[in-house]
Amino acid sequence: MRVRPDAGGVVTGVEPGQLGLGYVSAPAVTVSSSTGAGLAVTANVSGGEVTSYTVTNGGSGYTSCPAISVAPPPAASAPVPVLDQRRGVTSYSAEVRVDDFGCAADGVTDDTQCFNNAIEYATGNGSHAGSVTLTQGKTYYIGTITGYMQTAWDDGTAPSTDTCAGAPCTNLPPETPGYLGYAIRIPSSQATPLTIYGNGATIVSGFTTGVAGLPTYTMSAPFFAVFGSDGPISSWNLYDININRAFVGAATRGAAYWRWERVSMNTVGVAVLAGSSQYDSFRELFIQNGEAGVVVGGWWGTRAPWTSTSGGVFLNSENLGDATSLDSVVFYGLNWGTQSQSQVAQNALDTWFNTYFFHVGDNQTRLTDQDLANLGLITDSMWRGIYHVVFATYSRYGRPVLGVIVHNVNVKGT
Known part of the structure; x- marks a missing residue:
């Protein structure tokens, strides 16, 4: 003063x-x-x-x-009982409400910042476990990119302990990475899990059917992830929420120990985009007017993970999918009026994913050491795109898919 x-x-x-x-x-x-x-x-x-x-x-x-x-802020509202009709038991919502941090919840006003403020408060900015809750019947508009996640790239460093076609490996020009924006940051780890109770509320963004019909997708709004992080996300629980009009529902370089239950999506580009998936569970996931469901893989840190200065990247050492489960999933593909409209959307989404993640044609060029030369050829030959796929895995670095369980999946309109 x-x-x-x-x-x-x-x-x-x-x-x-x-x-x-x-x-x-x-x-x-x-x-x-x-x-x-x-x-x-x-x-x-x-x-x-x-x-x-x-x-x-x-x-x-x-x-x-x-x-x-x-004077301190008002005490959080007492937990509101939420009856889980399917199990016939009563559970309780979180004590930290996003509404208490300034959310208008009118479907028009941008509520991105109040979401992030509530999550940072509930988790101590990721330093401890926490939970937040939304209000039943309300619609929250999320429209601001608050962070970026680097997409796939190879830094070009040659393996120093191997040979390429019988000769010492040489460095290659690095790939140019992209940066996928996200709005709501999830600071969740296995030791500090975050739980979001949707209570049947709805989240929307600026992604619409009209935007989905554009011939080219970019890395600018509204082409961003509603939930995301610039690092891996572990032990994230998401319950009873509607995510409508979102290009990507959630994106992360590595997902582990996720628990999603009763999540409904409508008009989405990609429901989940993860570099790897470990022990994740997606249960009672409903996707209507979707371009793609759960997509795992596509990332690549370096072709020399154990020898380069940027090596040791977890993406190169983690299995692509391990003990991941999809149970009771309904996927309705985005329904276009004409075949040509559908083809435009398919080309736009597949080109976007390939440009920023999979890089078909470049894998054979970069996987040239004696152990991976054949893998590069096979990797490129497996490219099929992600449009209207309920679950897809794409490995650029040879890691396997282990124990992925897909059970009770209904696919329509693809």
């Missing part, structure tokens, strides 16, 4: 310190001092934080900064 002793010790301004989180209205401000008197201050709240203060009465006689205390 600032003090003006030349005018009788009048306080002319108060600068904010910690902004706080979770405020839905202006908190009470208390002033205490052993010198002056009469200072009156009000707090200004935006996005759940105290962003500034307004001095309504500067008081007088202050010779030093008075102490100012701000």
